[in-house]
Amino acid sequence: DQQVKQNSPSLSVQEGRISILNCDYTNSMFDYFLWYKKYPAEGPTFLISISSIKDKNEDGRFTVFLNKSAKHLSLHIVPSQPGDSAVYFCAAMALLYAAGNKLTFGGGTRVLVKP
Amino acid sequence: DAGVTQSPTHLIKTRGQQVTLRCSPISGHKSVSWYQQVLGQGPQFIFQYYEKEERGRGNFPDRFSARQFPNYSSELNVNALLLGDSALYLCASSLVGGETQYFGPGTRLLVL
Numbered sequence: 001d002q003q004v005k006q007n008s009p010s011l012s013v014q015e016g017r018i019s020i021l022n023c024d025y026t027n028s029m030f031d032y033f034l035w036y037k038k039y040p041a042e043g044p045t046f047l048i049s050i051s052s053i054k055d056k057n058e059d060g061r062f063t064v065f066l067n068k069s070a071k072h073l074s075l076h077i078v079p080s081q082p083g084d085s086a087v088y089f090c091a092a093m094a095l096l097y098a099a100g101n102k103l104t105f106g107g108g109t110r111v112l113v114k115p
Numbered sequence: 116d117a118g119v120t121q122s123p124t125h126l127i128k129t130r131g132q133q134v135t136l137r138c139s140p141i142s143g144h145k146s147v148s149w150y151q152q153v154l155g156q157g158p159q160f161i162f163q164y165y166e167k168e169e170r171g172r173g174n175f176p177d178r179f180s181a182r183q184f185p186n187y188s189s190e191l192n193v194n195a196l197l198l199g200d201s202a203l204y205l206c207a208s209s210l211v212g213g214e215t216q217y218f219g220p221g222t223r224l225l226v227l
Contacts, residue, residue, distance in 0.1 A: 004157075032214045043119070043205055043218035044158070051214075089157050093214060101209065102148070102171050103216060105157030 003027045004092050006106035014114050019077040021109050023090030026071065030092040034103070035064060035075045038087045047088075048075070080113045087111070117142070119208050119219035127225045128196050136191045136222045140208030146170075147189040148216060149181060150205040158205055164189055165211050193224075201226045 004025045013019045021035075031052040036044035050057040050064045050073070057064050063076045077084055090106040120139045128134050140147050146165035150158035160173040164183035178194045187208075193200055203223050207216035
């Protein structure tokens, strides 16, 4: 049972345009969400996060939106740059779980930014 | 400051063998978590340790074990390797009570 899903395995976008990545979750206990970016042969790099008490968090070109009622979050990258080409993972955490701050990941979305 | 470091970077083993992977967290981070990433999937949680105690365990068999040392570094051990254990093994560190986990480059394990 996949508790975090990224339904688009890939996304292609022109340089300078907006990239929108989507993520859905099913576990209502999740209260903290993170986006990671991964290049081949490297570990995931933390990008941005959001707590369930907020509906938007912005950091430079990256903005994450959270819709708790729909159990949906999205990552907007504006403007997209060729260096943004990577695999992006959505991850969720239930802070109050006794099992520590375990991250549950989606399957990833491969983003290609064309010059 | 150094990030999370892992060793070795690559490893080839045969079925039935045992493997030990190592991780050093970011300085000041006392919590270490291990994840397995199979090709084409997102990372799957294996263990979390802090203060040298296991604080969380994912859905992995008892062949997988780990420990944390007084300097907060950690080892992941896998016994009786199966072909399906071939994966990228990721270590992440965080502050105790911190929400954000920072990942190392991973150890790529190939079981033949």
